[in-house]
Amino acid sequence: MVETTRISESELTQLGIAAFCKLGLPSNDAEEVVKILVLADLFGLSTHGMSRLESYGERLKIHGINPQPKITVERVASAMVKVDGDNGVGPLVGMRSLEAAMKVAEECGIGIALTRGSNHFGPISPYALIASEHGFASMIGSNATTTIAPWGGSDARLGNSPLGFGVPNPGGQPFLLDMAMSVVARAKIRDAFKQGNQIPNTWSTDAKGFPTTDPKTALEGFLLPVGGHKGYGLALMVDLFAGLLSNAAYLTHVKSWQDAPDQAQNLGHFFILLDTKKLGSSTWLAERMQDFAQILTDSPPADPSQPIIVPGMIELTKMVEQRKNGIKLSNETIALLQQYKV
């Protein structure tokens, strides 16, 4: 059982900014990083929230991540920008990419940022939420350290690349989807290991490709994709757009932040944004989005105690609750933040 404490959004934000400033980031940049990590914690995605200060911090200290990158944005066509993150902290590079993509999308209806030279950028849903608040529908992806074998293969050659979507709902809750290609995230296996629990044999294989229930053995092996060859194909497509086309590293060229924390990962992302204001009025969109959700939630639940949910509902409901009552954070993460307190 992980011990947790409630902390207010503003206090977590202040502690986070102080920590990243101490690690060498300019305060404006620290704010961008913390915005994403705090949203992750608000959504209840604690494995991708402020707990990442541990790995980001370790790598910043040994210059595995550049605390003061010169991020460049090159507009190669009217609706297409290439971003080079100069090995900056992932959520900072992510936010700059998102902003660049929104700018060209507002002008052209659709826009894309293809990003190289980045690092782990947190979960996708915070970016999709920010985009939706500005009226943009989004498709966002990132590649990742290799943890999955090719379908039918026996060693890890592709990342558990996340893919996410968002669609704005003026006056209501947007639809948000943030999915990785494995049955579960690697962080869940790490958690099971820390807590001394076994895992289901559908989550991962050992180093030779055989299913395992031992989290330690699983961490030496590789994750299993959802839907077999479909999840494998989808993970490859995310890497092709996020890594190969962006001129970042891809597949086994992506450096592991665990095995080589002192080296640049050269992770890649893509941000595709659609300006929904070009398609109709906010009333038109709100009516359709409300009707869409209604059709789904009106389906009689198979189990009457489990009402139908729509993507993003769990995270956004948690955000509202935690904004009111404080964010549940592990005491470990709070202790980590205290180390950087002035």
Place this chain on the structure above:
Amino acid sequence: MVETTRISESELTQLGIAAFCKLGLPSNDAEEVVKILVLADLFGLSTHGMSRLESYGERLKIHGINPQPKITVERVASAMVKVDGDNGVGPLVGMRSLEAAMKVAEECGIGIALTRGSNHFGPISPYALIASEHGFASMIGSNATTTIAPWGGSDARLGNSPLGFGVPNPGGQPFLLDMAMSVVARAKIRDAFKQGNQIPNTWSTDAKGFPTTDPKTALEGFLLPVGGHKGYGLALMVDLFAGLLSNAAYLTHVKSWQDAPDQAQNLGHFFILLDTKKLGSSTWLAERMQDFAQILTDSPPADPSQPIIVPGMIELTKMVEQRKNGIKLSNETIALLQQYKV
């Protein structure tokens, strides 16, 4: 066992054009439709190839599909077009949308066509192949007649919306992925029913939401999505982009071509195209694509008799073989084509 005959690509093309012309299409439009259906058959996707002449033809005869649509393309922003298919044959509307999206993508780096007023447009991989031959990477989706229940629900309220991707590989085979969100396509259940076979209980449920092995019962129920809530979420996102944002029908608003063949379905699609020529030279792209495939195929196969494959390889290998030896077509489909022969 389905009886098949080999037929050359050019003969199949001629027979197909003659059939669609007899059904009232102008010959240029018939050519576009047949291009997609013949590519589907070349890829070995016979459930989405010329066999569709049966359902398309029936609906054309009773004016459920418009043989001579006035397809409109409205450029709402420099990189964004809205297409209204005027209830034309799906692959015709699809080809016009693809062409419109490629045109704006060439100018702006990325482009999108959001299409309404369409019908079943065949498989996605033929469009992704054509895009890749012109140097475009693609993300393409369509919504569909409802066959899947909301996650935890007990009636069919969303379609088995297909999502596809393509990435060009100058001088080599592109990567193509064309996936539906269900474990299998509904057509596979129809085939099992026609052939009197049982189906695995992971494919579909009966009308009350319980798994079944009987194809007839399954056709009265609804398909199960891959990866549970992940496949459910992904199917919804495809419908949001293809149906809701395009101003087409979505979810239960999509008319069934089987239950109401005489009525317009108002299906929606999206075509997102990236001009890879804006990102680097064809040598740069070819080197990276070749390296990408090599990394995957170099993984030692778990089963030595099953070499690693990359997405699109099976279809493109079949295309080469069938261009040489003729396309394997069911005698039923050939008989169908003969009916329309002049």
